Amino acid sequence: MARLTFEDLAVGPVGSFGPYVVDEAEIVAFGRRYDPQRMHVDPDEAAAGPFGGLIASGWQTGAIGMRLAVDGWLSTLEVIGGTAMDDVRMLRPVRPGDALHNAVAVQELTPATPPRRGGKVRWSFELTNQDDVVVLRGTTTMLVDGAPEA
Numbered sequence: 001m002a003r004l005t006f007e008d009l010a011v012g013p014v015g016s017f018g019p020y021v022v023d024e025a026e027i028v029a030f031g032r033r034y035d036p037q038r039m040h041v042d043p044d045e046a047a048a049g050p051f052g053g054l055i056a057s058g059w060q061t062g063a064i065g066m067r068l069a070v071d072g073w074l075s076t077l078e079v080i081g082g083t084a085m086d087d088v089r090m091l092r093p094v095r096p097g098d099a100l101h102n103a104v105a106v107q108e109l110t111p112a113t114p115p116r117r118g119g120k121v122r123w124s125f126e127l128t129n130q131d132d133v134v135v136l137r138g139t140t141t142m143l144v145d146g147a148p149e150a
Contacts, residue, residue, distance in 0.1 A: 118146035
């Protein structure tokens, strides 16, 4: 199946992808491996802390958002690779049982300078939970290959 190239893209909304339901075991496993702070790895200590319970690492929330973007959109593109993440904000905690959705929109398209083909794609993401509360938002930039010359 042919993937979309830079020329196939337009500025505007791409879609909303999900849900992805986060469970307690996944939060603890990710926390233990990558962000071993008590609010991510110890339900008892987390319950006594400022969040009143276990919460996902912001890094985990971002990784979930990326998975949703890949499954819903990025896997259809000729992505070369990412170059930047900007203005990432962790706005609300993600808790066990939360169902996350990722709304993605293309913000800017910058064609490559010839003889290179394709270009830079700046896109925004906004993760919301089942109550439509924004938990994470930001922008990222990636390189997408162009159509082969005929």
